[in-house]
Amino acid sequence: MNTIKHDVVVIGGGPAGLAAAIAARKSGCKDVLLIERDKRLGGILNQCIHDGFGLHKFDEALTGPEYAQRFIDEFNSLGIDSMLSTIVLSVDGKRNLYVSSRKSLTRIEAGSVILSMGCRERTAGAISLPGTRPAGIYTAGAAQNFINLQNIMVGKKVVILGSGDIGMIMARRMTLEGAKVEAVFEILPYPSGLARNIQQCLNDYDIPLYLSTSVIEIHGKERVTGVTVAGTDKNFKPIPGTERHVPCDTILLSVGLIPENELTRGAGVQMEARTGGAGVDDTFMTGVPGIFSCGNVLHVHDLVDHVSDEASLVGEYAVRYLDGEIKPPESYIKIEPQQGVRYVLPQKVSGMRDFTLSLRVTTPSRDRAVWVKDGDRKVARKKMIRLHPAEMIRINIKKEKLQGAKVLEVSVE
Amino acid sequence: MRLYKKIENMEKQYDVCIIGAGVVGNAIARELSRYHIRVAVVEKESDVSMGTSSRNSGVIHSGIHYKPGTVRARLNVQGNAMMSHLCRELKVKIQYIGKLTVAQDEEDIQTLHSLKEQGEANGVPGLEILDAAQMQKIQPGVGGIKALLSPSTGIICPYGLAIGLAENAHANGVDFYLSHEVSHISANGHGFRVRTAAGADLSCSVLVNAAGLYSDRICRMLGITEYSIYPCRGEYLILDKRLQGSLNVLVYPAPRKGGAGLGIHLTNTVDGNILIGPSNEYVDEADDYACTAQIIELLKKEGHELLPWLSTSDFIRNFSGLRPKQMPPEVKGFKDFVIESRKDVPGFINLVGIESPGLTCSPAIALMVRDMVAERLPLREKSSFVAERPGRVGFFHELPPDEQAELVEQNHDYGEIVCRCEQITRKEVLDAIQNPLGVRTVAAIKYRSRAMMGRCQGGFCLPRIVEILQKDFGYRPEDYILNSAGSRLFAGSVR
Ligand SMILES: Cc1cc2nc3c(=O)[nH]c(=O)nc-3n(C[C@H](O)[C@H](O)[C@H](O)COP(=O)(O)OP(=O)(O)OC[C@H]3O[C@@H](n4cnc5c(N)ncnc54)[C@H](O)[C@@H]3O)c2cc1C
Ligand SMILES: Cc1cc2nc3c(=O)[nH]c(=O)nc-3n(C[C@H](O)[C@H](O)[C@H](O)COP(=O)(O)OP(=O)(O)OC[C@H]3O[C@@H](n4cnc5c(N)ncnc54)[C@H](O)[C@@H]3O)c2cc1C
Numbered sequence: 001m002n003t004i005k006h007d008v009v010v011i012g013g014g015p016a017g018l019a020a021a022i023a024a025r026k027s028g029c030k031d032v033l034l035i036e037r038d039k040r041l042g043g044i045l046n047q048c049i050h051d052g053f054g055l056h057k058f059d060e061a062l063t064g065p066e067y068a069q070r071f072i073d074e075f076n077s078l079g080i081d082s083m084l085s086t087i088v089l090s091v092d093g094k095r096n097l098y099v100s101s102r103k104s105l106t107r108i109e110a111g112s113v114i115l116s117m118g119c120r121e122r123t124a125g126a127i128s129l130p131g132t133r134p135a136g137i138y139t140a141g142a143a144q145n146f147i148n149l150q151n152i153m154v155g156k157k158v159v160i161l162g163s164g165d166i167g168m169i170m171a172r173r174m175t176l177e178g179a180k181v182e183a184v185f186e187i188l189p190y191p192s193g194l195a196r197n198i199q200q201c202l203n204d205y206d207i208p209l210y211l212s213t214s215v216i217e218i219h220g221k222e223r224v225t226g227v228t229v230a231g232t233d234k235n236f237k238p239i240p241g242t243e244r245h246v247p248c249d250t251i252l253l254s255v256g257l258i259p260e261n262e263l264t265r266g267a268g269v270q271m272e273a274r275t276g277g278a279g280v281d282d283t284f285m286t287g288v289p290g291i292f293s294c295g296n297v298l299h300v301h302d303l304v305d306h307v308s309d310e311a312s313l314v315g316e317y318a319v320r321y322l323d324g325e326i327k328p329p330e331s332y333i334k335i336e337p338q339q340g341v342r343y344v345l346p347q348k349v350s351g352m353r354d355f356t357l358s359l360r361v362t363t364p365s366r367d368r369a370v371w372v373k374d375g376d377r378k379v380a381r382k383k384m385i386r387l388h389p390a391e392m393i394r395i396n397i398k399k400e401k402l403q404g405a406k407v408l409e410v411s412v413e
Numbered sequence: 414m415r416l417y418k419k420i421e422n423m424e425k426q427y428d429v430c431i432i433g434a435g436v437v438g439n440a441i442a443r444e445l446s447r448y449h450i451r452v453a454v455v456e457k458e459s460d461v462s463m464g465t466s467s468r469n470s471g472v473i474h475s476g477i478h479y480k481p482g483t484v485r486a487r488l489n490v491q492g493n494a495m496m497s498h499l500c501r502e503l504k505v506k507i508q509y510i511g512k513l514t515v516a517q518d519e520e521d522i523q524t525l526h527s528l529k530e531q532g533e534a535n536g537v538p539g540l541e542i543l544d545a546a547q548m549q550k551i552q553p554g555v556g557g558i559k560a561l562l563s564p565s566t567g568i569i570c571p572y573g574l575a576i577g578l579a580e581n582a583h584a585n586g587v588d589f590y591l592s593h594e595v596s597h598i599s600a601n602g603h604g605f606r607v608r609t610a611a612g613a614d615l616s617c618s619v620l621v622n623a624a625g626l627y628s629d630r631i632c633r634m635l636g637i638t639e640y641s642i643y644p645c646r647g648e649y650l651i652l653d654k655r656l657q658g659s660l661n662v663l664v665y666p667a668p669r670k671g672g673a674g675l676g677i678h679l680t681n682t683v684d685g686n687i688l689i690g691p692s693n694e695y696v697d698e699a700d701d702y703a704c705t706a707q708i709i710e711l712l713k714k715e716g717h718e719l720l721p722w723l724s725t726s727d728f729i730r731n732f733s734g735l736r737p738k739q740m741p742p743e744v745k746g747f748k749d750f751v752i753e754s755r756k757d758v759p760g761f762i763n764l765v766g767i768e769s770p771g772l773t774c775s776p777a778i779a780l781m782v783r784d785m786v787a788e789r790l791p792l793r794e795k796s797s798f799v800a801e802r803p804g805r806v807g808f809f810h811e812l813p814p815d816e817q818a819e820l821v822e823q824n825h826d827y828g829e830i831v832c833r834c835e836q837i838t839r840k841e842v843l844d845a846i847q848n849p850l851g852v853r854t855v856a857a858i859k860y861r862s863r864a865m866m867g868r869c870q871g872g873f874c875l876p877r878i879v880e881i882l883q884k885d886f887g888y889r890p891e892d893y894i895l896n897s898a899g900s901r902l903f904a905g906s907v908r
Contacts, residue, residue, distance in 0.1 A: 001818040037830065087830045089810075098814060102825040105818040123870040125730030128650070128713070130706040133732070135895035135902050145876040146903070152879070152890045153904045177907050216706060222899030238706075249904070258726050262834075265655070273724070 002106045007031035008318050009097060009110035011088045014043020015304050016116035016295020016311040018071040023315025025078045032080050035099055037087035042068035043118055047148050050169050056305035067304060093268040093288050112290045112318040115264055116311060119296040122256040131218030140166040140254040147173060155250025159227055160184040161215050165193040167254020172201040181207050182248055185229055187214040187236055190364045194302060194390050224249055257300045267291055274343035275299040282349035283317040283326050292318050299345050302392055333405045340412030342389065351402040357395045361412055364388045368412050370395065374405040387412065427453045428790055430607050430617040432595050432631055434461035436775045437767055438623035439578035444779035446585035448792040453615055454587060455607065457594035459897055460852045462575035464625050468734025470680045470688060473567035474770040477532030483749045486535045489770050491777035493565055499776050503577035504806045505570060506683040512566035512663035513548060515557035521667040525561040539564040552661050566663060570683050571772050572860045580849045581802045589850055598634040600758050619786050621762045626699040626737045628765045635758050640765045643742060644699045644735040647691025648708040650716065653727040653868050657685040659720055677715050689716045695742040704731045729868045739766040752778060754785040808863065810836035832874040834867025842878060856896040
């Protein structure tokens with residue numbers, strides 16, 4: 001088998017991988033290789049033909065492919081190497097990769113590795129939906145692929161389970177293509193997608209969204225014929241007497257995204273249960289030296305703009321690692337999510353550089369502040385009018401504020 | 414779109430017709446394909462092995478659980494012993510990983526001793542009672558004070574075996590009538606006419622009833638009314654491969670009085686997943702494969718107790734199978750297999766109540782049925798019989814890297830991964846699409862290639878497989894069928 005060497009190897013050519021590769025190149029590394037299993041760059045953005053990308057970064061509402069194209073153009077103009085239609089089969093802790101393409105199976109020795117493999121959708125099995133298993137059950141993203149990329153209509157009378165963004169976007173898309181979307185059912189008492197999508201994808205098309213309601217059984221032996229839904233209590237258990245039957249021929253699931261970390265685990269990287277991604281420090285380096293992570297594989301982002309920003313930093317750090325400038329400190333300052341906070345990222349920092357703290361809250365609330373404290377000392381505070389689990393919060397923290405700190409506690413108060 | 418390969422001239426004469434293409438029917442067909450006789454298998458579903466044979470634990474039992482002298486005990490031990498050779502011929506995955514039956518108290522220990530005695534009387538090899546320390550060596554962390562080790566217990570890919578048997582039988586001349594539900598049978602003293610709902614009209618001198626959950630209905634078509642089947646559902650959860658290393662051997666609790674099955678437990682599969690199940694509830698319909706909220710919850714609870722480090726994203730799918738029980742819910746318990754050559758209906762070989770361990774017994778059942786056929790028809794061996802099925806055992810991704818690299822050079826379709834979770838290549842998907850039985854469903858691709866069976870359940874590869882079927886095989890949106898004529902995947906083109 002052929003073995004080749006590269007300084008920085010980026011796995012995945014979505015917005016995270018593209019921005020990371022571009023940043024690595026711009027930081028002076030001439031030997032950057034990006035590997036993408038699809039035949040084109042752009043990642044999941046290729047099938048997101050709706051607009052709303054880039055509002056933060058470019059102050060413009062671009063479609064997914066348009067947003068991706070800006071990065072692909074820059075990637076190409078910098079002459080960065082890429083291998084398309086090539087899948088990374090495994091990575092080990094010494095940064096050896098096995099990759100497969102139609103041409104050959106190849107071993108790659110990498111100086112540093114950037115993991116940017118994105119995420120996958122949670123399935124019916126993962127949420128253990130009771131009932132039969134007929135044709136007509138799709139994840140919203142798979143339906144999006146069929147409709148937008150293959151001109152195939154998945155069904156005519158649709159129920160959407162889960163109020164994730166992709167589900168809402170598909171509710172609108174299916175309606176525009178002549179399907180009847182009966183309703184969106186969400187088991188939580190609040191929607192899990194962005195407020196703007198509820199307005200633009202559901203309200204504007206008179207598609208009802210039922211909160212604290214779940215599908216409790218699927219019906220149909222060959223093709224879906226309907227679902228039974230019921231109201232749910234605080235513990236997400238169906239409330240007896242609230243069951244009703246909703247006829248439909250299609251169920252789309254938008255019940256969450258799972259970072260695609262099989263390669264990461266294979267490399268021996270320590271994972272974080274709260275994010276589903278690798279544990280990282282303020283350089284986005286995982287527990288394995290020289291292996292970095294960014295984008296949806298690290299934690300699920302709501303906005304691609306943040307993915308690009310995060311990944312740009314990671315590209316630079318991966319190069320600085322090669323130059324010997326990044327070494328783990330003697331001891332880290334831990335960052336811990338406290339009351340009202342679902343997760344924080346990074347989970348530990350060196351204290352030697354400024355960083356952006358990303359976090360999500362556990363429940364929606366209004367007029368609160370996010371506090372970052374070192375014991376009783378205030379390190380940072382961000383006042384917010386509206387806090388929602390669907391919206392990632394970012395707080396910039398200066399290194400001066402970290403002197404002497406051991407543990408930073410993050411809470412909503 | 415046709416669901417099955419068209420067989421010209423639907424009026425056909427056979428020596429033997431077998432109703433049902435489960436593992437039992439297929440094993441019989443494959444055994445009979447060694448001889449100079451004309452054999453047909455008639456199956457109501459669009460593919461072989463769509464019933465109980467693909468909905469079970471996939472365990473090759475040792476034979477400790479059944480009373481000496483029963484048909485079941487004898488065929489279990491015999492079938493277990495035949496399986497490794499058979500799997501080598503058919504390129505089916507099997508692993509003899511052994512099983513611990515674990516005792517928690519003194520009473521359980523007594524049970525272990527009687528199981529050992531019973532097993533030895535049945536001819537089960539290598540049984541040993543282990544103390545706690547010996548158990549820990551084999552399976553660290555296992556609870557319990559003593560265990561019975563049965564080293565001949567194995568795991569197998571159950572649909573792999575059923576499909577392998579069918580494809581090999583087909584290669585040796587057996588006709589398969591798929592999507593043909595037997596609706597009428599008439600007997601005339603020296604033979605049978607078998608008609609199907611889809612219009613096939615077959616005649617044969619020997620008729621074998623291997624219809625599983627429907628075997629009582631086939632009996633009734635011939636005026637035999639003494640059998641009834643009571644479907645008893647077993648639900649399972651499938652766990653992510655991530656947990657593969659958690660289990661080295663099968664671990665079952667010692668059976669306690671009043672239990673109808675072997676209890677909910679963990680079972681590893683040959684492809685690296687773990688099953689939690691099966692449960693035990695009688696249902697009314699022989700095709701009621703629905704999973705229920707109560708059982709799912711129960712299985713999850715058991716799962717968390719047995720594997721405390723389980724997380725919610727480790728559950729990748731649930732499914733259920735139906736045991737063809739001969740005992741009604743009021744009575745419960747086991748009844749021996751019925752495998753009989755009927756005196757009142759000459760030429761009718763009748764199999765009823767082939768529940769667990771029917772998968773293990775299948776090759777031995779086939780020999781028994783062959784001997785019954787031989788009483789009615791002269792069986793002369795064919796020199797043209799080919800026992801070996803082409804291909805290799807296991808998947809491309811299980812080969813050593815250098816061998817993989819070489820194969821990719823020879824055939825570039827091996828270099829393209831279509832199913833990311835299971836790392837199934839385009840070559841393997843193409844082979845499954847062009848399967849020898851000519852089954853054209855999406856489920857057929859799934860059971861043969863393992864694509865769509867991983868943690869994302871086809872979220873990634875179904876769109877890719879659809880694209881392959883469209884570009885290379887000319888499928889239109891309305892041609893995609895999950896498993897039966899009414900199970901269309903799509904509503905048409907967008908525009
Ligand atoms: C359907 C949908 C709608 C969205 N809508 C919006 C929106 O309106 N506005 C907004 O701002 N954001 C939106 N987002 C979020 C945004 O698109 C994502 O946050 C962003 O695409 C994540 O980028 P990524 O690079 O981490 O992942 P991806 O874009 O998923 O890229 C990962 C890439 O890695 C490749 N890969 C994975 N594993 C391997 C391997 N082993 N070998 C080789 N390659 C591999 C994949 O093929 C893929 O191309 C949406 C996301 C989705 C899924
Ligand atoms: C939950 C569960 C767990 C089990 N675990 C194990 C185990 O671990 N080990 C083991 O050895 N055994 C196990 N078994 C038992 C084993 O699965 C069965 O004994 C075996 O699969 C039976 O095979 P079969 O071919 O008789 O039946 P089936 O697979 O049901 O085949 C019968 C076929 O007949 C067809 N048919 C029915 N009516 C008609 C008709 N009118 N016309 C045409 N075709 C018709 C059906 O469609 C079906 O395909 C288990 C069973 C269950 C339910």
